[in-house]
Every structure is written in structure tokens, then in C-alpha cells.
Amino acid sequence: MPTPTNAYAATAPDAPMAPFSFERRDPQASDVAIDILYCGVCHSDLHTAKGEWEGTLYPCVPGHEIVGRVVAVGDAVTRFKVGDIAGVGCMVGSCGHCPSCDDGEEQYCETTGFVGTYNGPDTVMGGHTFGGYSDHIVVDEGFVLKVTHDEGDLAAVAPLLCAGITTYSPLRHWKVGPGQKVGIVGLGGLGHMGVKIAAAMGAEVYVFSTSPGKRDDAIRLGAKDLIVSKDADAMATHANSFDFILNTVAAAHDLDQFLALLKRDGTMTLVGVPETPHPSPSVGNLVFRRRALAGSLIGGIAETQEMLDFCKEHGLTSDIEMIAIQDIETAYDRMVKSDVKYRFVIDMQSLKAA
Known part of the structure; x- marks a missing residue:
């Protein structure tokens, strides 16, 4: 029955x-x-x-x-x-x-x-x-x-x-590990697990957030530091330096500001699905550093x-x-x-x- x-x-x-x-x-x-x-x-x-x-x-x-x-x-x-x-x-x-x-x-x-x-x-x-x-x-x-x-x-x-598998899967697929500099965009339900898992994999982890008040929490969770994404000078100091960026934000936003932070052959992977499309990123940001923009599902x-x-x-x-x-x-x-x-x-x- x-x-x-x-x-x-x-x-x-x-x-x-x-x-x-x-x-x-x-x-x-x-x-x-x-x-x-x-x-x-x-x-x-x-x-x-x-x-x-x-x-x-x-x-x-x-x-x-x-x-x-x-x-x-x-x-x-x-x-x-x-x-x-x-x-x-x-x-x-x-x-x-x-x-x-x-x-x-x-x-x-x-x-x-x-x-x-x-x-x-x-x-x-x-x-x-x-x-x-x-x-x-x-x-x-x-x-x-x-x-x-x-x-x-x-x-x-x-x-x-x-939240765990949504962040683990791309970190694992793109072979995040020791010696890599990894960014996590957003410090919410997904982002906080991304920080923990990437740090446990041995990466040097940074959080991108519009909220500077989240810095202490980001460090507590395993990040080396928090970068305020609306601070252009702070962002510029990290240009061309990230191996991998995991973007957990589920609202439409400018992707170029993060793509510009990737090294040659770096990848940014999106796991958040916005209600409206992201503004189209500059092709030049991809072509001139052989960068990749990707997505991942659970x-x-x-x-x-x-x-x-x-x-x-x-x-x-x-x-x-x-x-x-x-x-x-x-x-x-x-x-x-x-x-x-x-x-x-x-x-x-x-x-x-x-």
C-alpha cells in the first residue's frame, strides 16, 4: 500500500x-x-x-x-x-x-x-x-x-x-588544486561552500563581493582575502592573475570585470542562472588571452x-x-x-x- x-x-x-x-x-x-x-x-x-x-x-x-x-x-x-x-x-x-x-x-x-x-x-x-x-x-x-x-x-x-556539489563539480572538473589562484564570485549559499572546498583542495582562494563587511567571514571560511568588486583599483591589482574563477551570482552582471582577471588559458565557470541574460562579454577579453567562459550544472x-x-x-x-x-x-x-x-x-x- x-x-x-x-x-x-x-x-x-x-x-x-x-x-x-x-x-x-x-x-x-x-x-x-x-x-x-x-x-x-x-x-x-x-x-x-x-x-x-x-x-x-x-x-x-x-x-x-x-x-x-x-x-x-x-x-x-x-x-x-x-x-x-x-x-x-x-x-x-x-x-x-x-x-x-x-x-x-x-x-x-x-x-x-x-x-x-x-x-x-x-x-x-x-x-x-x-x-x-x-x-x-x-x-x-x-x-x-x-x-x-x-x-x-x-x-x-x-x-x-x-550547494556542495554545485561548487565541487566545476572545481574538480577544472582541476583546481595546490599552486592555483582561485576566485569565488559571491559569498552566499553556493559561494561559501565554494570557498571551503577550493581551500580544502589546496588553492589560494579570494572572494569577490560588493560587500566589504564580508571580509572577515571570507577569511574565516578559508579565503586569503576579499576583493571588493566595485573597487576598480582593487580589481586592477589582480589583472591576469587567476587560474580559475567560480561565479556563483544568480543576477545579471558585468562578466568582463572578472574575465580580465584571468591568466592566459584561465576559465571562469558560471553556476548561477540569472532571470535576465548577462550583458554579452567582450570577445577580446577571451581571444587575446585564450580565456574560457563556461557553465556547470550540479x-x-x-x-x-x-x-x-x-x-x-x-x-x-x-x-x-x-x-x-x-x-x-x-x-x-x-x-x-x-x-x-x-x-x-x-x-x-x-x-x-x-
Whole structure:
């Protein structure tokens, strides 16, 4: 029998998040059933719930930074057992046979696209998928991650399932490591993890921000210094010196000011998706130093597991503020104002009171 599941959902773009009930499938042969302990709050949750991105399916239960305890497994499951701590990130499925899926890059699935943890097609129950603002989830074993951090750190592990992998994947792909000078544009939910991970990889890390008051935090997180991006003189002193820049800002802005800081053959990778396009960068900034402008989307399941293991080895978690599910609208309002250091995480025990 399907399992009754309690959640918080938006029923329309202008409707506040509110209690909602639905049914999860019983675990099939390759499924893992998880009671959710913590769920991070991503800006994507807000954009989707409020209908700010096209294609939101209502009712919408957001949440793709999930950590919980395994309570049941299907007969064919081999990597998990009841009682394990497990994670679920942004994907719960893909075609499994296209070139990208064959390469373990399911986020770039070329046949159907990856199946989102919420607002994606539910091929078993019909309708669309419901995410982690809920007390229970059932996911194919191939899209479940092992979490080995100490139980006292689990709430702070949850944002690694999106913010962690979104920054780890490009840093890993472009081979960031010792001897390299790396810039992180923006010090928010993504940026603060980018600083931690790049520093743990051995790079010399600088943060670019419009807020000089964030310097102490940037250094605490592992940066050598913060460069105020609206200070032209400060920016000029770093011209042609960066091996790699990870740009986490999700608002349209001038990319040329950062491209000019790259060495010959340097790369700037974008992971934020603005609501309106960036101004087109100068071709000369690319051509005359053989610089590259690239993009990156989360990471595959194998790489996400690698990221979790890397973070455990280096003692990395997200800086979080714990909230009750009843406070999600307040959290959304504060996110819009960048009033969080650096990720909200929902204690799903609070759902019982709702």
C-alpha cells in the first residue's frame, strides 16, 4: 500500500506554503525508503514554489537537499540497509542509457533530461515528483547517497546535496588544486561552500563581493582575502592573475570585470542562472588571452558521492541556520534579502507539529 506522507506545499504562485498530504509509493525492488530528518532550503525552492520559473506544477512540494534515515529497502537493493543515514539531492532519475548517463553525468541526460526531486515526472505514481519538505521519500537506489558524517553534523550536511556539489563539480572538473589562484564570485549559499572546498583542495582562494563587511567571514571560511568588486583599483591589482574563477551570482552582471582577471588559458565557470541574460562579454577579453567562459550544472551521482566523502575527510559542512517548517515563508523573505549565513535547513521534526 502507498505510504501517507505529510508535507508543506504551495498550491499556487501566490499561495503561502501550507500543510499538505499525499501518498508515496511502496518501495519497489530497487527503491530505498527514507524518513527525512533535515532538508536544506535552496533558492531554487523559492523560484519554483512562487512560479518565478516557467513550468511549476502545483501542488509543489520543494526540497532537494535531503538527509534522512533508511526505513525500508527493496529486494534488489545492495548498498543500503535499514538504519543507514542517506542523502538525496537534486535528481531522482534519468534515462540511464544516453552518453551522459553512461559517463555518470546524469545531470546532463540527453534523452529525457534528469528527473528532478520535485516538479519532475513521476513515472511510477503518475503526476509529478514531490520533494523534501516532507516526512518521507522513496527513491531508486541509484540516486541515493551514503552519508558518513557524524550524526551531530547531519543538518549541516543537507545543503551539500545541492550547494556542495554545485561548487565541487566545476572545481574538480577544472582541476583546481595546490599552486592555483582561485576566485569565488559571491559569498552566499553556493559561494561559501565554494570557498571551503577550493581551500580544502589546496588553492589560494579570494572572494569577490560588493560587500566589504564580508571580509572577515571570507577569511574565516578559508579565503586569503576579499576583493571588493566595485573597487576598480582593487580589481586592477589582480589583472591576469587567476587560474580559475567560480561565479556563483544568480543576477545579471558585468562578466568582463572578472574575465580580465584571468591568466592566459584561465576559465571562469558560471553556476548561477540569472532571470535576465548577462550583458554579452567582450570577445577580446577571451581571444587575446585564450580565456574560457563556461557553465556547470550540479554533478552526477558518482561525483556527488565523491564530494560527500571529500567533505567528510576534510571536516566540511555548510554554515546553517535551523528553522521549523512553519517558518518557511519567513525564510524565503530573508533569502530574497540575502539575510542568512549561509543556508537555511528545516528540522523536519517540526512537521509533526503542523
